[in-house]
Amino acid sequence: MQETIAKFKEQLAKMKAYAHALAILSYDSETTMPKAGNAALGATMGFLSGEHYSLVTAPELREMLETLAQNREELDPVTRREVEYLQEELAKMERIPKAEYVEFNILLQTASQVWREAKNKNDYPAFAPYLAKIIDFSRRFAGYMNPALPVYDAWLNEFEKGMTMATLDAYFADVRAKLVPVIHAIAERGRKIDKSCVEVEFPVWKQRKLSDYLMDLLTIDRDCCAIGETEHPFSTGSSKHDIRMTTHYYPTLMLSSFFSVIHEGGHSLYELHTGDELIGSPLAEGVSMGVHESQSRFFENLIGRSRAFIELIYPKLCEIFPEQMAGVTSEMLYLAANHSSPSLIRVEADELTYSLHIMVRYEIEKRLMDGTLTVDELPNAWNALYKEYLGIDVPDDTRGVLQDIHWSMGSFGYFPSYSIGSAYASQIYARMAQELDIDACVRAGNLKPVCEWLEEKIWKYGKMKTPGEIVENACGAPFDPKYYTDYLTGKYSALYGL
Numbered sequence: 001m002q003e004t005i006a007k008f009k010e011q012l013a014k015m016k017a018y019a020h021a022l023a024i025l026s027y028d029s030e031t032t033m034p035k036a037g038n039a040a041l042g043a044t045m046g047f048l049s050g051e052h053y054s055l056v057t058a059p060e061l062r063e064m065l066e067t068l069a070q071n072r073e074e075l076d077p078v079t080r081r082e083v084e085y086l087q088e089e090l091a092k093m094e095r096i097p098k099a100e101y102v103e104f105n106i107l108l109q110t111a112s113q114v115w116r117e118a119k120n121k122n123d124y125p126a127f128a129p130y131l132a133k134i135i136d137f138s139r140r141f142a143g144y145m146n147p148a149l150p151v152y153d154a155w156l157n158e159f160e161k162g163m164t165m166a167t168l169d170a171y172f173a174d175v176r177a178k179l180v181p182v183i184h185a186i187a188e189r190g191r192k193i194d195k196s197c198v199e200v201e202f203p204v205w206k207q208r209k210l211s212d213y214l215m216d217l218l219t220i221d222r223d224c225c226a227i228g229e230t231e232h233p234f235s236t237g238s239s240k241h242d243i244r245m246t247t248h249y250y251p252t253l254m255l256s257s258f259f260s261v262i263h264e265g266g267h268s269l270y271e272l273h274t275g276d277e278l279i280g281s282p283l284a285e286g287v288s289m290g291v292h293e294s295q296s297r298f299f300e301n302l303i304g305r306s307r308a309f310i311e312l313i314y315p316k317l318c319e320i321f322p323e324q325m326a327g328v329t330s331e332m333l334y335l336a337a338n339h340s341s342p343s344l345i346r347v348e349a350d351e352l353t354y355s356l357h358i359m360v361r362y363e364i365e366k367r368l369m370d371g372t373l374t375v376d377e378l379p380n381a382w383n384a385l386y387k388e389y390l391g392i393d394v395p396d397d398t399r400g401v402l403q404d405i406h407w408s409m410g411s412f413g414y415f416p417s418y419s420i421g422s423a424y425a426s427q428i429y430a431r432m433a434q435e436l437d438i439d440a441c442v443r444a445g446n447l448k449p450v451c452e453w454l455e456e457k458i459w460k461y462g463k464m465k466t467p468g469e470i471v472e473n474a475c476g477a478p479f480d481p482k483y484y485t486d487y488l489t490g491k492y493s494a495l496y497g498l
Helices: 002-031 035-056 059-070 077-093 098-121 124-145 151-159 165-189 204-217 254-272 289-303 307-320 330-337 351-370 378-390 416-435 438-443 448-457 467-475 482-495
Strands: 225-229 235-239 242-247
Touching: 002 035, 002 059, 002 077, 002 098, 002 225, 002 235, 002 242, 035 077, 035 098, 059 077, 077 124, 098 124, 124 151, 124 351, 124 378, 151 165, 151 351, 151 416, 165 351, 165 416, 165 482, 204 225, 204 254, 204 307, 225 254, 235 254, 242 254, 254 289, 254 330, 254 448, 289 416, 289 448, 289 467, 307 330, 307 438, 351 378, 351 416, 351 482, 416 438, 416 448, 416 467, 416 482, 438 448, 448 467
Parallel strands: 225 242
Antiparallel strands: 235 242
């Protein structure tokens, strides 16, 4: 048994090395790679993904997993969970033909580059053929991985284990029923909030200084976490000692990067605080995208948009941007940071309207996956849903169907995680507030107690528990979206005097 365990751990180390290389290459392609390097990088990533596929589906790994599973009582908890997790992954991966797996990974690398150019040029037709191929692959892969499920359910399950369209249909119907009346009330009779004070020019080089300050405030270890710049902010990494996060700076939208850094900081904190016993293990990462987004949305919204945090950060903003902040009070900044109105861009959306942006994508993804919506019909469908859900006319595809990177990465089923994660975050915050004076910590500029609580309840476990177990461990009860709708209704009713 000890020999089998040793060989198993050696195989895991090889798999981790390839995953690490692929993650860093992907980060480089989004941040510093010259445009002409895309083809060569795509070929390299195709080769490495093929090697990784071979390791995961190797007959000797299957034999080891079977032997270890038969003797699971002799295994330590981490090894036992690794065996369970990899048996599930192997069952899905080995059904996908290797040639198709490699071809798909090369396609995604090319498609991401095409998407960036198409977005910048408002040229959806240039991206459409690549998107059509990605959708075709996604449908086939869903059939390979989990043929018993509808295509979209198979992908939802990849991002949030056990998630289904039936569950999300009910969830989104409830969210829409409770939040849309508040949105309408604000438009009809709410107080007017002016956010022009944060829409003047804030020099980008000074915004970078602010990012450094925010990362320090979030207790992010800069020896283990770097920050870069990209078209669409994201975080990645393959160990708690090497996390990469990114942001995008806009001269007249200072709050965009401000909240982007806090959001990606939440993702990074989760990975940076994985338990040491999981280092090198496939379990050493967030358990699901819903739980991961709960951490980014927790810090971005429940901490970052709180009055306590705005009052804390206000003097630093005045120090870094004395001219821009002249005449701007802490209360003006707080109101600007929490201004609510229907908008075009998801990543700039306020808390109250945010889930409507997710509903647009959810409805479209369902139709793309079941074949009732074609790639050619997609822009019109997108524009129609934005008009129906948010009452907005979409002026171009750059600010419409091309605004997100996710589909160029093949990430169908990811978007609902943002809304579910926001709902998880509200429930987690409510539970934490029973044990910790969160506002007092924030006002003191000491987020360490908040991070320690999250580490103990969520971060340290990696994939040792299921998403449901993690949420219940943190909240002391199963997931309940009522915390989310109650939080938003209460906050925005008070903000807008409803």
